[in-house]
Every structure is written in C-alpha cells, then in structure tokens.
Amino acid sequence: MTALGGASRLDTLQRLLAGLYDSPVTVARVERLEPWAVARVWLDATPALPPSVVVKWVPDGERDARTAAWRLRTECAALRFLAEDVGVRLAPRVIAEHAGDRFVVLEDLAPRVALDRLLRRDGAAAHRERLAAFAEARGALSAATAGQAAGYHARRELAGLDAAADRAARLAALRGSAVEQASALDVALDGRSLAELDRALGLLADPGPFLALSNGDAEANNVLLHATGPARARLIDFEFAGYTHALTDAVCLYVPGPAWLTVGDPAATGLADAYRRALARGIPAAEDDRRYGEGLAAACAAWALRRLQRFAALDARAPGDHSRLQLVATLDATARTAGTHQALPHLTGWFGRATELLRRRWPDADRDLADPAAFPPYAVRR
Structure with missing residues (x-):
C-alpha cells in the first residue's frame, strides 16, 4: 500500500x-x-x-x-x-x-486508455475514429469555455492561485528567445519576419473571441478513450490549465509534439474539420478563414520557437539522434501549416530557411518526412 x-x-x-x-x-x-x-x-x-x-x-x-x-x-x-x-x-x-x-x-475513467498508447501499439490508421474524437474534444473544450474566463479565475483565486498569471507566463520572453536562437542558427529574423513574429505573439496575448480554457498540454497522452466501441474522449492532466488562445490546442494536430516525429496531414484525415466544427459551435469567429488561419499559424510558430530553444543541446548530440530529426520536422510542419493557410508569409519563409539550414547542418536529419512508408502519421520519436 x-x-x-x-x-x-x-x-x-x-x-x-x-x-x-x-x-x-x-x-x-x-x-x-x-x-x-x-x-x-x-x-x-x-x-x-x-x-x-x-x-x-x-x-x-x-x-x-x-x-x-x-x-x-x-x-x-x-x-x-x-x-x-x-x-x-x-x-x-x-x-x-x-x-x-x-x-x-x-x-476513475477506466477502462479508457491513453490515445498515445493505442497509436504506439497499432498505428494511426487503426484509430482514425479515436483521433477524430480527440480533435473534436479539443475543439469542444474551447467552445464550451469561451467567454467564461472570469468564472475560472474566481475558482483559481479560491484555490489561492494567481489568476492574472495565465497567459502572460506562457508568452514571456519568447520574442527574445526567438531572436537569440535565430542568431545562433545564423539565419536572422529580418524586419518583416520580426514584425510578423510580433503580430503573432500579439494575437496569442490578446485572443479576443478565441480566449478559452486549455489543459495546458494538448497531446495524445492526455486524452483517454475506449480501445474498442464508441470513441467518447475524456481529457486529463489539467495541472497547467489556464485561459489562452484556443488554437494553441490545435497545434498538436499539425505539428509533432514531444512523442512524435510526424502527425500527418490533418486536412487529409479529417481531423482539421472535426476540430474546427467543434470549435465553431462556441466560437463563431473560427469560421472566418483569415482569423482562423492567422491564429493557427501564430500558435504553431510559438510552439516551434519553444522547441527551437533545444537547438544547442541537440547540436551537441551524436548524429542519428531522433530529437534532431524531430526538430527539423517541427519547423517544417510549422512552415507548411502557415503556408497552407496563407498566413504570416515572411515568418513562414524564415521557418523554411531555418529548416533547410538544420538539414545541411545535420545531414542525418535530412530526411523525406513526407514519405509515408518511412514516416507514417504518428511515427514515434525514439
């Protein structure tokens, strides 16, 4: 015991x-x-x-x-x-x-199990319905909590927590870190790309109608579903919960998180539509292509810049380390997502240049990430 x-x-x-x-x-x-x-x-x-x-x-x-x-x-x-x-x-x-x-x-939500466990065991193709339920649950959480930040912050204050620290803490120092990492990579953020970075961080700091509750870790290990039967998702691990831009919870559908090398194309698999439909039920602004695309691109960029802070540590590792390949995949997916949504073009170009520089610097990470045979959706990082 x-x-x-x-x-x-x-x-x-x-x-x-x-x-x-x-x-x-x-x-x-x-x-x-x-x-x-x-x-x-x-x-x-x-x-x-x-x-x-x-x-x-x-x-x-x-x-x-x-x-x-x-x-x-x-x-x-x-x-x-x-x-x-x-x-x-x-x-x-x-x-x-x-x-x-x-x-x-x-x-206890048993017998539900974590989605990442199912994906590791069976592959993504076997769990398309569960992945769709995951995407829908992420959108539904934001839809249900949009416009209710005051109630949540009152709960935090009752628990002896700082209600005002949520969003600011998540974006603090990210701009300075981005400039520093760009310099270390020798691919500087120029005036136009830096201006778009400022716009992206501004969007995330002031989400407007997209302000919603997140559990703070929107990854496949934090959703539980039945391994068979109806795919009714439940989200877990709210230890880092807070109100933030809703589209930060969509990043995991487009850009690989810590466990994965790839996540696939959410538009082709239907995950993008499942998420967006659920989100729009509570946040109608999600139906505006421009606002949605720019918010999603900003959220992906912020995630990629956080991951880029690991550059020095990964640069010191031996060739073949999967974390190097994962960083290349992260920057590549970020640029591709922003490009698809025609958002932040100069910052998108910077991510593309940074990706190519890392491919040259780390020949072991210069791989065709679009090859489904080598890198199917939710390929695991070793």
Whole structure:
C-alpha cells in the first residue's frame, strides 16, 4: 500500500471517502501509475462506492514539491470549473481533495486508455475514429469555455492561485528567445519576419473571441478513450490549465509534439474539420478563414520557437539522434501549416530557411518526412 507514498496517506484517504460516501471504505489494492505520483485505488465493492478512484499527490521530499502542490490546486480549480460551472463531461470529476496530505481524489475513467498508447501499439490508421474524437474534444473544450474566463479565475483565486498569471507566463520572453536562437542558427529574423513574429505573439496575448480554457498540454497522452466501441474522449492532466488562445490546442494536430516525429496531414484525415466544427459551435469567429488561419499559424510558430530553444543541446548530440530529426520536422510542419493557410508569409519563409539550414547542418536529419512508408502519421520519436 506504500504506492500512495505512505500508510498515513492511505488511512487519510479511507477516512475521507468514508465521510464523503457515508459508508465504510476499505482499500483492496493500489496500482501505482508510474512514473507519476498517481495511483489507481481499488475499493472493496459496496453499492455506495465506485469500484475505483484515481489519486494524485505531491511527492514527499522532492525538489518540486512546492510546484507540484500548486499544480494540483490548478487541476482541481479547472476540473471543478468544468463540472460545476460549465457543466460539461469532458474531464474527470474531482471527488475530494485533502490539503494537509496534499492529494486529490479523481473519478476513475477506466477502462479508457491513453490515445498515445493505442497509436504506439497499432498505428494511426487503426484509430482514425479515436483521433477524430480527440480533435473534436479539443475543439469542444474551447467552445464550451469561451467567454467564461472570469468564472475560472474566481475558482483559481479560491484555490489561492494567481489568476492574472495565465497567459502572460506562457508568452514571456519568447520574442527574445526567438531572436537569440535565430542568431545562433545564423539565419536572422529580418524586419518583416520580426514584425510578423510580433503580430503573432500579439494575437496569442490578446485572443479576443478565441480566449478559452486549455489543459495546458494538448497531446495524445492526455486524452483517454475506449480501445474498442464508441470513441467518447475524456481529457486529463489539467495541472497547467489556464485561459489562452484556443488554437494553441490545435497545434498538436499539425505539428509533432514531444512523442512524435510526424502527425500527418490533418486536412487529409479529417481531423482539421472535426476540430474546427467543434470549435465553431462556441466560437463563431473560427469560421472566418483569415482569423482562423492567422491564429493557427501564430500558435504553431510559438510552439516551434519553444522547441527551437533545444537547438544547442541537440547540436551537441551524436548524429542519428531522433530529437534532431524531430526538430527539423517541427519547423517544417510549422512552415507548411502557415503556408497552407496563407498566413504570416515572411515568418513562414524564415521557418523554411531555418529548416533547410538544420538539414545541411545535420545531414542525418535530412530526411523525406513526407514519405509515408518511412514516416507514417504518428511515427514515434525514439
């Protein structure tokens, strides 16, 4: 039972649930979900209790314990906001939280499993319906929460969190970092591309009607679905939740995240339409091609620039390292997405030049990423 980080936490959990359900509670077994401070807790079956719950806690004695406590409060605020204020079933419910022992109890969404696990096991072609459900859920989250930032920030303040830090913290110092990385690559951002970068960051800082809640990590590992049957998606991991430009949650459909070398063409697979339709139900401005395309290009550019901050570390690695190829793929996909939507043309050109420079600098990463035989959608980064 030490999988919960100690017997005292287990005892506290049993008492907490007993009071909540007005029923005796006995933990049958605990399954630690490594490597995170998360466990599935199976309860002795009674009519009053769910068969299992998920417990997340702050690791004892670790350097990031203070940060982890802040993240758990953020998650609780976001999940309570969705369930109690917005009234949507896109994420697990908070069953209970215990400030003293620094843990939260969440609804167990099993037997759903993480989408990235299915993609790694079977490939993307086998899970087109689940990928579409993922895209739709991301759009639906933004649609449901647009225009309700005040309610969420009130929840954050009740949880002792800084309500004003959300968006600013996500964009802080990105412009300066971009200029620095461009210099390191010897492909400087000129006046026109720099002006478009400023416009892109301005759009993200002031989203207008596109301001919506994100869980802060819109990747395939943070969506749970049934491996067979209807593909009803639930989003998890709201520890970095906050209000931001809705289209930041669409980036994962166009540009590879940390786990992947490629994600494929979302227009060809229908993921782009599934996402946009769901988004437009709550944000009609998503039907405006110009605004949508420029916002998407800006969001992809910001993501790519964050990933480009790894350049020096990757440059020092041995040839053949998959992370080098992934960075090339990231810049390439960003330029392609912006070009398709005819947005930010000078910044798009800069991303294209940076991509070609990296291909020359790293011959091992000069690969044909459009070759579906070598790089099918959701090819895994080793």
